[in-house]
Amino acid sequence: YQVVQELLLDPARHHRYFQMSAEEMETLLSFVGPDLTKQMTNYWTPKEPKQRLAVTLRLVIGKDSICSLAFTHCLGFGTVLQCIMETCEAIERRMLVTHWRCFFIFYYKGTFSVVLLALVDDKYCFTAIQVGDFGRNSDDGVYANSPFGRAMASNSIKYTLLGDAAGGCFPLKPSLIRPYAGHNIMEKAFGILAARWRILYKKINLLPCKVDTLVVATCIPHNILTKPCDLGMWLQQKGAGVRQCMKSIAI
Numbered sequence: 001y002q003v004v005q006e007l008l009l010d011p012a013r014h015h016r017y018f019q020m021s022a023e024e025m026e027t028l029l030s031f032v033g034p035d036l037t038k039q040m041t042n043y044w045t046p047k048e049p050k051q052r053l054a055v056t057l058r059l060v061i062g063k064d065s066i067c068s069l070a071f072t073h074c075l076g077f078g079t080v081l082q083c084i085m086e087t088c089e090a091i092e093r094r095m096l097v098t099h100w101r102c103f104f105i106f107y108y109k110g111t112f113s114v115v116l117l118a119l120v121d122d123k124y125c126f127t128a129i130q131v132g133d134f135g136r137n138s139d140d141g142v143y144a145n146s147p148f149g150r151a152m153a154s155n156s157i158k159y160t161l162l163g164d165a166a167g168g169c170f171p172l173k174p175s176l177i178r179p180y181a182g183h184n185i186m187e188k189a190f191g192i193l194a195a196r197w198r199i200l201y202k203k204i205n206l207l208p209c210k211v212d213t214l215v216v217a218t219c220i221p222h223n224i225l226t227k228p229c230d231l232g233m234w235l236q237q238k239g240a241g242v243r244q245c246m247k248s249i250a251i
Contacts, residue, residue, distance in 0.1 A: 003072075004054045018054070019061045019196050020225055028091075028221055029053055035090035047075075047083060055080060056087040060218055062198025066205075085210055088217035095220045114211050117142050118219070119161070124189040124231065125223040131212045152176070162186070188235060193222050195237040 007014040007022075014022050029050060036053070038046030055073060058064040064072065070080045119128040130146055143149040152159065152175050161176050162185070172178065194200040197218040204211050226234075 004050055018057045024225055031094045032090035036087060052083040052087050056084045059084055060197045060199045062202060088213045091217040091220050092213055114215060115142055116215055120186050120189040124192055124226055126219050129219050131215045192226060192234040195234045
């Protein structure tokens with residue numbers, strides 16, 4: 001917690017350490033702070049909401065493990081895990097306003113994987129997400145079986161969507177078309193998401209149900225933190241993250 005206070009004096013270091021400014025962190029805290037505030041007793045002093053958020057951010061940006069966070073903050077492993085999951089659940093509970101979610105594969109070779117499919121607008125923000133399907137399922141199958149996919153198929157919703165062109169995952173339909181080469185907003189949006197929250201480049205050592213909550217908790221702040229002036233920087237970091245991921249796998 002002392003580290004968090006010291007970083008407030010240096011905005012540049014704060015942004016490098018948490019991948020966001022102090023003001024953006026305060027905005028997140030304004031949403032989830034009430035859920036992270038615990039009652040003090042004669043025998044127990046709870047961790048501050050800002051410390052709980054700080055621990056969670058360090059994990060999801062891929063800079064620390066649960067073990068290293070426990071040593072850095074002088075906390076037990078169980079306490080760190082509890083702080084992370086309670087913070088992710090608070091983000092999902094307080095900030096998720098859509099009532100359906102979707103999928104995209106992060107890991108699918110040799111490991112269990114969770115799928116995240118999303119609707120993305122022209123500003124690289126998520127308008128709807130769903131997390132939790134199995135990675136072995138096809139993208140088109142996941143979309144077709146989602147509430148939104150079924151609504152589109154029955155013409156209950158009148159939209160035309162641009163599907164991900166990679167690998168021809170989504171077949172052409174009257175309401176589902178493919179973008180021109182090099183104009184894949186969806187791919188860039190996922191690149192920005194993973195560049196900021198680099199835990200998505202790694203194997204996540206949590207139970208599947210907890211992974212779902214963690215992934216949702218990375219998507220929601222993405223919309224708040226993504227700004228047009230920063231898109232070039234994040235897309236450049238996306239490439240660096242992929243190269244680092246490939247290097248880690250090779251080792």
